[in-house]
Amino acid sequence: MLKMTPLNQTHRDMNAKMVDFGGWDMPLHYGSQLDEHHKVRQDAGMFDVSHMLPVDIKGNNVRDFLRQLVANNVDKLTLPGKALYSCMLTPQGGIIDDLIIYFLSETWFRIVVNAGTADKDVAWMLKQRDQLAPGLEITPRHDLAMIAVQGPHARAKVWQVIPGSQAATEELKLFQSTVVNQYFIARTGYTGEDGFEIILPAADAPAFWKALHAAGVAPAGLGARDTLRLEAGMNLYGQDMDETRNPLESGLSWTVDLKSERDFIGKQALLDTPVTQQLVGLILLDRGVLRSHQQVLAHLDGTEYQGEITSGGFSPTINQSIALARLPVQISIGDEVDVVVRDKKLRAKVVKYPFVRNGKVLI
Numbered sequence: 001m002l003k004m005t006p007l008n009q010t011h012r013d014m015n016a017k018m019v020d021f022g023g024w025d026m027p028l029h030y031g032s033q034l035d036e037h038h039k040v041r042q043d044a045g046m047f048d049v050s051h052m053l054p055v056d057i058k059g060n061n062v063r064d065f066l067r068q069l070v071a072n073n074v075d076k077l078t079l080p081g082k083a084l085y086s087c088m089l090t091p092q093g094g095i096i097d098d099l100i101i102y103f104l105s106e107t108w109f110r111i112v113v114n115a116g117t118a119d120k121d122v123a124w125m126l127k128q129r130d131q132l133a134p135g136l137e138i139t140p141r142h143d144l145a146m147i148a149v150q151g152p153h154a155r156a157k158v159w160q161v162i163p164g165s166q167a168a169t170e171e172l173k174l175f176q177s178t179v180v181n182q183y184f185i186a187r188t189g190y191t192g193e194d195g196f197e198i199i200l201p202a203a204d205a206p207a208f209w210k211a212l213h214a215a216g217v218a219p220a221g222l223g224a225r226d227t228l229r230l231e232a233g234m235n236l237y238g239q240d241m242d243e244t245r246n247p248l249e250s251g252l253s254w255t256v257d258l259k260s261e262r263d264f265i266g267k268q269a270l271l272d273t274p275v276t277q278q279l280v281g282l283i284l285l286d287r288g289v290l291r292s293h294q295q296v297l298a299h300l301d302g303t304e305y306q307g308e309i310t311s312g313g314f315s316p317t318i319n320q321s322i323a324l325a326r327l328p329v330q331i332s333i334g335d336e337v338d339v340v341v342r343d344k345k346l347r348a349k350v351v352k353y354p355f356v357r358n359g360k361v362l363i
Contacts, residue, residue, distance in 0.1 A: 005050035006145045006202040010209055014219055022116040024051045026222055033223035037316045040191055040228055041359050044151035045220035046212050049190075051115035054144050054199055055122060058108045059136035066101065066109060068132055068264050069125070071247060073257035077103035083175040083188060086255050087247045088121065089266030093273060094243035095250065097121050098235065100188060102177055110184075112146070112199075114237050128265070145205035147198050149217055150228075152359060154195035158185075161211045169196070190225065192232025192357045230322065231315050233281060233353030239292055240279065240310040240324055246270060249326065251279035251353075275329060281353035282309070282323040282339070283363060286346040289314055290323035295340040296348075298331050305330060309339065317356045318363070324353065 002025040016027035029036060039045045066074045072086035082103050088096045097117040102110040113121040122140055129136050149158050159166035168180045177186035184199040200208060213219065235241050241250040248270060284290055290312030298305040305328045312323030333352050338345040351363045
């Protein structure tokens with residue numbers, strides 16, 4: 001039996017094509033994935049991300065606990081509502097999950113984890129809690145829904161729907177959040193566009209979705225979400241990173257604090273392991289489509305180096321095929337490589353991602 005978000009029937013009423021996504025019954029598109037992609041880049045689109053799980057952690061020593069639990073440093077969180085992107089690591093430095101941490105008060109932090117890793121994440125948190133901070137309350141919030149509204153006009157359209165939200169959020173900076181009535185509103189997202197991710201009571205989600213739609217926000221499914229996040233150079237757990245990879249070889253070194261004296265799970269492994277691989281962008285020069293798991297070959301000073309595409313696809317904004325690929329650190333931005341596609345070698349160029357941000361092509 002597939003899990004269903006509170007918006008499942010709403011999606012079906014809007015004639016969404018539903019698919020099995022990691023055990024969840026989720027909308028792939030509502031007619032045209034391409035139109036949904038462009039709508040987000042040019043106007044405003046909304047995504048049901050209620051399969052992701054908010055987890056509330058409360059207690060007197062919650063900050064100390066998070067200092068040890070995650071690779072980024074929660075001491076950066078001093079303003080209530082501020083958010084931090086980080087990874088939670090194994091002792092070997094592998095990525096258990098990437099997540100967003102919200103600082104609400106010194107006794108209350110909220111973490112939003114990925115759907116496919118939610119059960120594993122909560123079990124890991126509870127295990128570490130019992131060892132490091134007995135007495136902390138760790139509560140998965142299955143009673144909440146989450147809707148992302150993204151695009152250059154996303155914020156203005158949310159303001160139309162939530163009374164009082166403009167005054168409360170107009171000065172809200174990226175990676176900050178606030179609460180307006182029953183809505184937890186964060187200026188975050190997974191598309192490379194401006195907008196909000198809004199957490200609200202599950203029972204209120206269908207009416208809120210319909211109100212957004214009436215305000216001109218287009219529903220968008222998993223297909224557009226994937227092409228948007230790929231253009232934005234954002235990792236997908238299970239493809240671009242997992243427990244066999246550490247953040248330093250996954251383009252996530254900026255989320256790891258190795259400078260402070262603070263210890264955290266996986267830190268010693270990161271310090272002890274030389275970085276031999278890197279995550280880079282590729283843009284295809286020949287005709288074809290880049291896909292995950294395709295082999296990448298690079299030749300430098302008479303030596304052949306091998307790598308692999310982790311995420312790939314056609315970019316509707318650039319109108320070319322693009323990819324994220326894990327390659328040896330000897331390969332540089334600007335180098336040309338070969339991608340093996342159906343036993344043929346296609347030329348591609350190594351580029352710095354993101355490919356697209358805020359509607360602008362950056363490569």
